[in-house]
Amino acid sequence: MPIERIAILGTGLIGASAGLALRSHGFAGTITGWDPSALETRIALETGAIHCAADPAIEAALDVARSSDVILLSGPVFTILEWLDRLAPELTPAQLVTDVGSVKGAICARATGKYNMLEMAGFLPGHPMAGKEVGGAANADGALFENAAWLFTETKDTQGMSPAARTLANDWRAWTARFGSRVLDLAPERHDEVCAWVSHLPQYLATALSALLEDEFPSKEEIQAIGGRALREMTRLGSSPFSMWRDIAHTNTEAVAASILALEQRLQHLRENLKTPELREEFVKANLFRNGL
Known part of the structure; x- marks a missing residue:
């Protein structure tokens, strides 16, 4: 039926x-x-x-x-x-x-x-x-x-x-x-691992960036005058509801934490190589990934 x-x-x-x-x-x-x-x-x-x-x-x-x-x-x-x-x-x-x-x-x-x-x-x-x-x-x-x-x-x-x-x-x-x-x-385990990288990590990154900018620019006057499309796209997810993402953090903790740690390490690598050829290599890899989507 x-x-x-x-x-x-x-x-x-x-x-x-x-x-x-x-x-x-x-x-x-x-x-x-x-x-x-x-x-x-x-x-x-x-x-x-x-x-x-x-x-x-x-x-x-x-x-x-x-x-x-x-x-x-x-x-x-x-x-x-x-x-x-x-x-x-x-x-x-x-x-x-x-x-x-x-x-x-x-x-x-x-x-x-x-x-x-x-x-x-x-x-x-x-x-x-x-x-x-x-x-x-x-x-x-x-x-x-x-x-x-x-x-x-x-x-x-x-x-x-x-x-x-x-x-x-x-x-x-x-x-x-x-x-x-x-x-x-x-498989459920593979789902949670992949989603931690392609869905959950982008959300927590946008949340962290949006919260950081709120601390740094509480009046938002300069941000509104200068910030463009890149800022809007990077922070778009910052307005997502807490209740949904709280539950994800509590029930997919290990996979989410692993992805956040990997991102922290990658950002540290960028910070340490702002004036070295390694920075170019990161842009090459980023473009390879984006072009393959």
């Missing part, structure tokens, strides 16, 4: 964008949204990301989940972990939970033993590599996932999900491809 009823728990930027993408690509079923903020669900409803908005109470979310084929968990990592615990005893083997969490090791570990056995609901861990530095349903975009990678981190545990849940999982993977995403599979 194809997916007919979807519950989106968390109708912020990613959740509402998923709803818009589903509807713009021909999803004929029902999408119900839930969020702890009634304002977020109202905006998601008004923009057409969802068909129905549930009350902000937790029990209302559970009611919606019980009556859905697929439950999409969209929010910070800690929130997703909490929902995995809440939903496990409420669902049947004919249902599927999937997520958009930015860290997969901790999420897959939490799901172990609670999902993907014949008598349990299925769980398909996922992560679209798409977003904005601003959140909320008001900033949602149905085209957000076009040409972006949508990563899935199935493990040996997911091979044990019921036939009904596997059918839903395959259907959901097909929907993400319809959004224009490049569907890729990675």
Whole structure:
């Protein structure tokens, strides 16, 4: 059976964008949204990301989940972990939970033993590599996932999900491809390592640079007069929400710390070679990397 009823728990930027993408690509079923903020669900409803908005109470979310084929968990990592615990005893083997969490090791570990056995609901861990530095349903975009990678981190545990849940999982993977995403599979550990370098490190670099400039130029008059495109691009991520990145720092600590340490060492190397040929070599390597993207 194809997916007919979807519950989106968390109708912020990613959740509402998923709803818009589903509807713009021909999803004929029902999408119900839930969020702890009634304002977020109202905006998601008004923009057409969802068909129905549930009350902000937790029990209302559970009611919606019980009556859905697929439950999409969209929010910070800690929130997703909490929902995995809440939903496990409420669902049947004919249902599927999937997520958009930015860290997969901790999420897959939490799901172990609670999902993907014949008598349990299925769980398909996922992560679209798409977003904005601003959140909320008001900033949602149905085209957000076009040409972006949508990563899935199935493990040996997911091979044990019921036939009904596997059918839903395959259907959901097909929907993400319809959004224009490049569907890729990675092991959870590899996902967290790669994302620490290509997603998490850029965020913490932008945060550190933005915070440093705030300390150095609190009035911002000179910055506004002199700073150009390079400054805006380098600090764009500095306005990202703390709650999301706090959770990533807590659940992918080792990989993030390793990438930050490597960057510290590289910056030290640059500082020590500002007047040597080594500086040119760094620019050559940087251009090789950029030209290869």
